[in-house]
Amino acid sequence: MARVHRRAAWLAVVLLGLSVLLMGIGAGVGSTGWSSIRNLAGDPAAWQIVLDIRLPRTLGAWLAGALLGLAGAVAQGLFRNPLADPFLLGSASGASLGVALALALFGASPLAASWLTTLGLTGAAFVGAMAAVLLTLALARGVQHTLRLLLAGVIVGVVLGALGSLVTLMVPETMPAMQAFLLGSTGFVGWPACVPMGIAFVLCLTTAWTVSPVLDGLTLGEATARSLGLPLGPLRLALVAVMALATGAAVAQTGLIAFVGLAAPHLVRSVVRTTHARLVGLSALAGGVLLLAADLLARSWIAPQELPVGVLTAVLGGGYLLWLMHRGRGAKGAV
Numbered sequence: 001m002a003r004v005h006r007r008a009a010w011l012a013v014v015l016l017g018l019s020v021l022l023m024g025i026g027a028g029v030g031s032t033g034w035s036s037i038r039n040l041a042g043d044p045a046a047w048q049i050v051l052d053i054r055l056p057r058t059l060g061a062w063l064a065g066a067l068l069g070l071a072g073a074v075a076q077g078l079f080r081n082p083l084a085d086p087f088l089l090g091s092a093s094g095a096s097l098g099v100a101l102a103l104a105l106f107g108a109s110p111l112a113a114s115w116l117t118t119l120g121l122t123g124a125a126f127v128g129a130m131a132a133v134l135l136t137l138a139l140a141r142g143v144q145h146t147l148r149l150l151l152a153g154v155i156v157g158v159v160l161g162a163l164g165s166l167v168t169l170m171v172p173e174t175m176p177a178m179q180a181f182l183l184g185s186t187g188f189v190g191w192p193a194c195v196p197m198g199i200a201f202v203l204c205l206t207t208a209w210t211v212s213p214v215l216d217g218l219t220l221g222e223a224t225a226r227s228l229g230l231p232l233g234p235l236r237l238a239l240v241a242v243m244a245l246a247t248g249a250a251v252a253q254t255g256l257i258a259f260v261g262l263a264a265p266h267l268v269r270s271v272v273r274t275t276h277a278r279l280v281g282l283s284a285l286a287g288g289v290l291l292l293a294a295d296l297l298a299r300s301w302i303a304p305q306e307l308p309v310g311v312l313t314a315v316l317g318g319g320y321l322l323w324l325m326h327r328g329r330g331a332k333g334a335v
Contacts, residue, residue, distance in 0.1 A: 007272040008282065015285035019062060022292045026058030029299050053190075060189030061295040061309075062288040063197040064250040065260050067204065069287020071246040072261030073268075073280045074208055077215035078239050079150055086247040086261035089149075089240065090132035090156035095251045097164040098128020099181050103174035104167050122193070122252045125181070129248035132156055133240070143236040184255040184310025186295050193253045200249035201284070204242045208280040211235045215276035257310045259317025260287050260294075266324060290317070 027050050071086035079088065087093075102124035137143065139152035168178050214235040250257065264287035268279060291309070294316060298307040 004272060004274055008274045008278045011268065011271050011282055012285060015282065015289055018289045019285065019292065022289065022296060023058050023062060026061070026292060026296055026299075027055045029054070029296055056191045056194050057186055057189050058292065058295070060194050060197060060253060061186040062292045063194060063201055064186065064189075064254045064257065065264075065291025066284040066288035067197065067201055067246040067250040068257060068261035068291070069264030070201070070204055070208060070280050070284040071243045071250075072263075072287065073265040073276070073283035074215070074239050074243050074246075075261070076265050077218065077276050077279075078236065078243070079146060080218055081150075082266065083262070085259075086243060086250075087157065087256075089136045089153040089243060089247075090160055091129040091244060091247045092251060092256050093157040093160035093164060094128040094130070094132025094135075095125040095248065096128070096178070096182065096256070097160045097167070098124040098126075098131070100164040100167040100174060100178055101128075103177050104171040121177075121181075125255075126248045126252035128160075129251055130244060132160055133244040133248075135160075137240070142233070143240055144233060146236075149240075180308075181255040182310075183308035184257040184313070185306075186254050186291075186309055187306065189253055197249050197253060200245050204246040205281065205284060207238055208242050209277055211238045212276040212280060214239070255310060257291060258314040259321075260291050260313050263317040263320055264290055266321065270324065 068086055072084075075084040075086055075088055076082055078084070099121055102121055136149065136152045136156045139156065140149040143149055164178075168175055214232065218232075247261075265279065265283045267286045267290070268282040272282075274282075291313065294312045295309050298309040298312050301307055
């Protein structure tokens with residue numbers, strides 16, 4: 001047990017070090033790629049760009065990745081499924097529908113234009129994600145039955161995703177903006193976006209750490225968890241709230257970022273097997289590192305053009321999971 005604690009501590013130190021290093025690099029990488037770092041010396045305008053654009057974007061990318069990594073660890077523990085991801089309760093489809101409706105209504109009437117100006121696409125995405133989760137809970141009749149909750153989330157995700165596509169097809173001029181949202185980007189993240197993500201991260205991490213014993217109990221089965229005296233209903237509801245808030249806050253600011261929430265817990269578990277109290281924190285750190293590294297690659301690979309970060313995370317995260325599957329199959333064959 002002491003060895004596991006040491007490995008978890010070392011992993012936390014490594015991930016924190018990588019986070020600081022990548023944030024430093026991210027603050028220096030601009031539209032011209034890595035050459036932007038050399039232009040910082042003695043240039044007040046360049047430093048203003050760093051403080052107002054690059055630094056909040058870098059911090060926002062880390063926070064979004066951390067939220068998705070934390071939500072992924074909670075989802076996999078709650079559903080006892082290593083393939084569970086933060087979007088399992090329909091939040092991604094709800095956010096997409098919210099953005100599609102907001103774009104379709106923009107300019108349709110003075111009231112709609114005023115509403116969109118006040119709320120913004122970010123607010124529309126967050127409201128859509130929260131509404132999808134509430135609809136999932138209503139269809140599942142609460143959180144008492146994990147399988148029913150899972151099936152309700154899948155159904156809500158499919159239906160709301162189809163409705164979002166229908167809205168986009170009915171109003172074709174919204175397609176470019178919807179494509180940018182669906183591919184994911186950190187290019188528009190500023191200091192105002194970092195504040196709500198930071199608050200959501202602190203709330204979600206604190207709540208997940210507090211109720212993490214129920215995740216440890218669920219690994220032994222629901223009957224065993226109940227025999228341990230765990231109040232599964234309220235604690236499940238708290239975990240679903242953590243998933244919804246973390247996913248909604250991240251998606252609202254960056255769009256749909258694939259595979260970060262799925263890959264981050266797997267990355268942590270490939271290094272150390274520990275309790276969920278540590279796993280959620282380590283997965284958050286791993287998610288922040290993954291998305292920040294992908295964002296740096298998206299900015300610098302074909303600079304001055306920029307790749308959608310969601311595409312990179314899907315390719316890199318999917319490739320990593322395929323490698324894990326191949327390694328596990330090889331180890332099983334060797335045994």
